[in-house]
Amino acid sequence: MRARRLLAAASVAALAVLPVAGCGRSAPDVAAYVGDTSYSIDRVNAIRDEAAQAYAGVVKSAEEQGQQVPAERRQLDLDGQDVVNLLVGLDLGKRIVAAKQLQTADEISPADIGQALNVPDTEYARLAAEWYDVFAALGKGLPKAELSDADRTAVYAALVKANVAPAGWSVDDQRKAFADPTIAPQLSAVVGLSEALKDEVERQDVRVNPRYASLAVPALLQLRTISLYDLPYVDGADQVTDVSTPEPEATDPAETDASTGPATT
Template identity: 35%
Template structure:
């Protein structure tokens, strides 16, 4: 009789575990479905940015960037999505670190205000306390050699100290680390039409980025079946 009760309790425990596991699976499926709206450009935590929002900011950015030519809309849209994610992540990082951000100055357009606000946010973060790791310095070295701004004949071990002592490089690596960590914590999800989406934090002018923070590449849930929104080129 006792043996039968033990088996019965064991069976009930197993059923509870299976039920709990099924509940978790359903919750994960629901979460994936909620983050796959094709009219959404990106999700950052519980925030989402619609394609319509991106279109509005893209039109404003095109007017600010006077050098923009017809056909540049795709690149400007991607830049706007980068900026929205960057701004949101920076604010999350500031809140976690207890940093009080300066009030944003009103600019002629929402895009310009967003750009100014993001720049001020990054400058307010206490990033100078972070020491570059060898792994991050190696990324800069490899990409710098590839871009032609570092001499590949000089071994990494001989270049490492110089890179680590460069304030611009050290600051860019700090931004890279906090952004990538914050992006993972916020489960950043990007519409496939904008992927791979990287935010350059250290560039070599026209030769391109030397270090970039990847956004949203870990999640393929967002659908890209939405049609390209019309963007004014005026």
């Protein structure tokens, strides 16, 4: 599988985040707590900013070579929420892999991911490559889920938001589309992973700073290409409390479509 076909679309599926009164873990400079690990807002912003700078360099190089880059693709579509989703999802996934003694394989390199997303030599590329390997291991090692209409609808909503599926499908349309033998096993694996992550959130007492209003995991589903979208995996994640509501942080817009980036070859 070519790296440039790996990530074709992205979106954020928002989740309600439930406040927890009296939480002892509430430092205002922390983006998220996962078990005994914390992720600072400074690190989230640094990952986002480094990726945006690398992407801007690719755009500049493409234009210097005479390529026309549409206005909507001149900035990387990545914000702090996407980075928090990746950091927390990867942390939880690695804990599940260790607990279940699953084997991960080095299936794709940070260099390939970086090239595919036009963010070469960045921490974001390294994290995305690591997540791909963990995601693949969990997909093979976890039980497949029996799909409910609610499961199909959650995935369908994420795919519509990612511009991967058209809007307007009825529940019956969703059942028929997701019964496709090339898609159904992947969908069952993704929903099984979602359930495992939900359980791990509870075990690890995950807390998220209220400036990040949702928590979703990057999920992969192969349709005509392999697409990345964010799928909710908990009904709500606990906020870091006692933090004053911040001004909205500046964002360099979420993961770009690798097939439409400015300098794929």
